[in-house]
Amino acid sequence: MRAGGFGSPVPFLIPALLIVFAVLIFPIAFAFFVSMFEWPLSGGGGARRFIGVGNYVTLVRDSGFWNSLWLQLGFIFIAIPIELVFGLAAALLLNREFRGGRVVRALLLLPVFFLPVVSGMTWRFMLQPRYGAINNLLVSMGMPQMNLLANAQTAYAAIIVQDIWRMWPFVFMLMYAGLAGIPDELLEAAEIDGASYRSRLFEILIPLLYPTILTALLLRIIDALRIFSEVYVMTEGGPGMATMLFSLYTHRIAFGHMRVGLASAMAIFLLLLSVLFAVTLVRKNLSLEELERRGGGG
Amino acid sequence: MTLHLTTRRRIITFAVGVFAFAILLVQLYPIIITLVNGFRRDIIILSGQPFALEQITTRSYEIVFNNRQFMRAMRNSVVVGMLSTVLSVSVGAMAAYGISRFKFMGRNTLAYSFLVFRMLPQISLVVALHLLFRSVGLRDTVAGITLAHSSFNIPYVIWLLIPFFVTVDRSFEEAAMIDGCSRWTTFIQVFIPLARPGLVVASVFAFINSWNEFLYALILTGVRTQTAPIAVSGMVGGEVLTWGQMSAASTLMLVPVFIFTIKMQRHLIRGISVGGVKG
Structure with missing residues (x-):
């Protein structure tokens, strides 16, 4: 190797390693x-x-530590299964050609790219008593007029619903890509065999999608463990300690x-x-x- | 029979379309209301009629554009986003090149470590970063927050780039090296131009990551270098009911993200599956 030439990867790796060492x-x-x-x-x-x-x-x-740990686990155990089911169902449903399909899929993804902090504030707005849309919807369904973010249970429910709203399309996007990767022959073979949709779903599709489902699950858990800004602007962890995630x-x-x-x-x-x-x-x-x-x- | 089947299929397709459209409306409502509220008077917003569109005005935007604190925060966000993007894409491209073009011991471990680094929670680092930055004078500086954002962007960019780099034909580099170019010259003059599409995608996602980031900015910046997410979060608090301005400011922050999202459609899956988009 001539002078000045890198025969080894080290010079290419050094800058990244130095910065990652310093700030991580x-x-x-x-x-x-x-x-x-x-x-x-x-x-x-x-x-x-x-x-x-x-x-x-x-x-x-510290009871506060355990409180935050339980809230965090509850958040994960409630929000993520719902996101997975919604995401998978939507992927199965939209995995066909229909007019406007591309546009629908693109628009569905917008919430994923809604800034978390803006999402938190918009949800805070929609949950306000008297003028918030969600509050008004609940009142029209017979619920009493209340500040949903000032009540421990409804505030906790609100941060979970916010997360489901924003992140199930993320799961959808992964599942949709996963479905596209399954060869058509496999599905057609099952169709010719006369398998009912249900057995096709549970015996063929879901096993084939298993790696994607697992990836989505783990990505969502890792993400949920570090959730901060949405909840911070919605409730700051309150009322009391009701939404004080980890x-x-x-x-x-x-x-x-x-x-x-x-x-x-x-x-x-x-x-x-x-x-x-x-x-x-x-x-x-x-x-x-x-x-x-x-x-x-x- | 055939006709019957076709009709049936048509009905199902139509039903699916209607259903998808209904879900879409629910999903888009929070976004639409944010965009719309930016143009409504606060008094209309507070009337609680979600679809009332009377007295459309650009007043909220005027106030936001004249809000020096917010505009400075927007400028800070742009500067920090661009600096962090340039730093992490240049350094990350070098590292991704090293990983994808050389076989060496510990190569896999190194690559996987970068991926794990990308997934660490910011709260685990921010307390230590706060103490360290304070002691070396990096707190509330552009350099400090840029470095902090690079801590997640560099690993992210590396993983985004590796698959792009693998598809670049090696024969051009080999020809260049036979002609006497050094590895470095080959990398800069031959490889980088070929890898441009990947670098563009990586730059866009790195910028969005930085643009959306909240916790580091909250703790590591102060009055001078505050970024837009922090400034906008400060607009609503207590009994201040200026939802119009909040929505206008939010819209200004969403615009670049949505433009990029639509432009980058093809690459979204990969962009998020290595752990992107989160603030």
Whole structure:
């Protein structure tokens, strides 16, 4: 190799690695370090105190931590199955040619690209008493006039519905692409065999779509674990602690209660949880070889 | 029989079309109401008639355009978005090239690590970043928030680009190297022009990622470098009922995203399946 030529990949990788180290890997290590201290946000160095696993012990005993964990899990267990069913059903339904089909599919995806913060504010608007559209709809169906975001149950329901509204088209988009990847012969063969739609769905389509379903599920879980801005502008975690999902509680501990050490312990906990799901997703469903074989097609 | 079947199929297709249209209306209502409210007077908005279109006005837009704090935030968003895009696409393209054109030990591990990095929750990093940025003077600076946005954009761009890069024919590079070009010259002068379509897609998605981002901006910026999502979220609070301005400002932020979305239709699936679009 002549002078100045790169015979090795290292020079190509170095810039990315340097930046990722500086703003990702090092901060994670630092968060782990901070998590072992009692570390007030504003105080000087003198106020810091090494307490080892003290913050983690505090968390296990903190009812706020468990509250946010249960809210987070409930959010995942309610919102995501609905999104998967809606997304799959819509993909099966729209997987045919009809007039305006392309336009319908394109428009369906718009909510996915609605800025999360704008979505949160629009939903907050629609939920307002007296003039909000959702509130008015519920009142016309016989519900009493109320501030839906000021009530613990309805506020929690609202943040879930907001997420379903915005993200089931995301699942739809993945499923639709997955369906397009199934060879027609497979489906036609089943049709000739005289299989009923139901058995075709459960015995052929869903097993064939299984990798796509799993990808969608894992992507949605990873995404739901870090939800922040929509809920922040809708409720700020309230009323009380009713919508204090994991990221919101961590934010509150760090910048409301100024307890950076404790917040870092929460950050590390969530990080490990997310890495667990991310690694599962990556190992099971995204193979570099596969991507390279398929190339730029799809 | 044949006729019967065709009719049946037609009816089903028609029913599906009607049903899809109904769902579409429900799905688009929040978006439409945001676009419409930007042109309605607050008093009409507060009347609670969702379809009342009396007294259409551009007053809210005038107020928003004269809102110096918001306009500065928009400018910050554009600057940070462009800087973060240039940084992550140039650095990410190099890394994606390294991964897709060389065989080396740990290649898979490295590629997968980047993908996992893309999926980490921002809250896990933002507390540490806040402390670190504060101590080195990067808090509330364009450089700081640009770097923070690059932390998710670089891994994202790498994964978006690898499949594009694989499809670029190697023979041009090989010919260039036989002619005596170095790897670097080959990369810049031969490979990059060939890979342009992929780079355009990556740039668009990287920009949108940065444009939508909320949590880093909330914590790591201040008065000077606040971005548009933070500014717009500050417009509604307490008992201030200026939904018109909020909607106008939101619309201004949505326009670039929707334009890109429509232009990038073909690439959307890949764009989101490596973990994009989230703020």
